[in-house]
Amino acid sequence: MPPRKETRSESPPAPADQSTPPKRGYQVEALAKGLRLLGLFSEQRPSMKLSDMAAVTGVPLPTAFRMAATLVGEGFLEQLPDGAYRPASKVLTLGFSALRGLDLVQLADAPLRRLAEATGQTVNLGTLSDDRVLYLIRLRNTDLVTANIQVGSRLPAVRTSIGKVLLSGLDDAELDRRLTDASFAGAAGPHAVRSEAELRFALTEIRKQDWALQDEELAYGLRSVAAPVRDASGAMVAAANVAVPAMEFPPSRLADELLPPLRETCREISRLLGGS
Secondary structure (H helix, E strand, O other), X not given: OOOOOOOOOOOOOOOOOOOOOOOHHHOOHHHHHHHHHHOOOOOOOOOEOXXXXXXXXXXXXXXXXXXXXXXXXXXXXXXXXXXXXEEOXXXXXXXXXXXXXXXXXXXXXXXXHHHHHHHOOEEEXXXXXXXXXXXXEEEOOOOXXXXXXXXOOEEEHHHOHHHHHHHHOOOHHHHHHHOOHHHHOOOOOOOOOOOHHHHHHHHHHHHHHOOEEEEOOOOOOEEXXXXXXXXXXXXXXXXXXXXXXXXXXXXXXXXXXXXXXXXXXXXXXXXXXXXX
């Protein structure tokens, strides 16, 4: 019997290793546009008309309509009586579930709850997402009057104490990559930094002291102090802050009374992550 001849398989190539980023050629453009559309919504822009969605994303109006209709059908958007769209509960459920699954969040939860109980103030944990702070934990004191910040909210890093701490851990090249004029745009408090030069000057001092103060930069009447959380390599992976009403806590009181327990809590979380 003649030897069996091997044939070359015509099956498609195996998918790339999941540990490496997908190549641009593998990207599904329709999916990317849909995700960009979902990314348009924020605390400042909780709902949008279809025409505005099309204009901001740069897609034709009929395409924007089909994308919005698909997202409504899948439960990620809902349409309001005036015709505008806003994120539906499925978006919040997915984001919250993913964030709660992070080891960092699981390990930080108990120490931050103890800090919130001991101080009686609002406590947050966040990490950097481009030029924004992504909130991973928020333990809110009902007396604190702020914007509608919750787990999954993204705020300008340049105007938050968490953001300034994390930005201070970046080198010049990474700061250049993350920061643009848009990073300093939008509504802000009376003491907000207005330029990259002003921010870089402030970051120099933050690097030396290893903590940051937010003095009515995010919003009028709000102050906070933040300290870094580090992993086993010593790299900043997050930061936590304590937020207070400005009229009750001048900067000196905030630093004297709340910074020491905050720093100790951040050191505890760092130790849980394998840091020193």
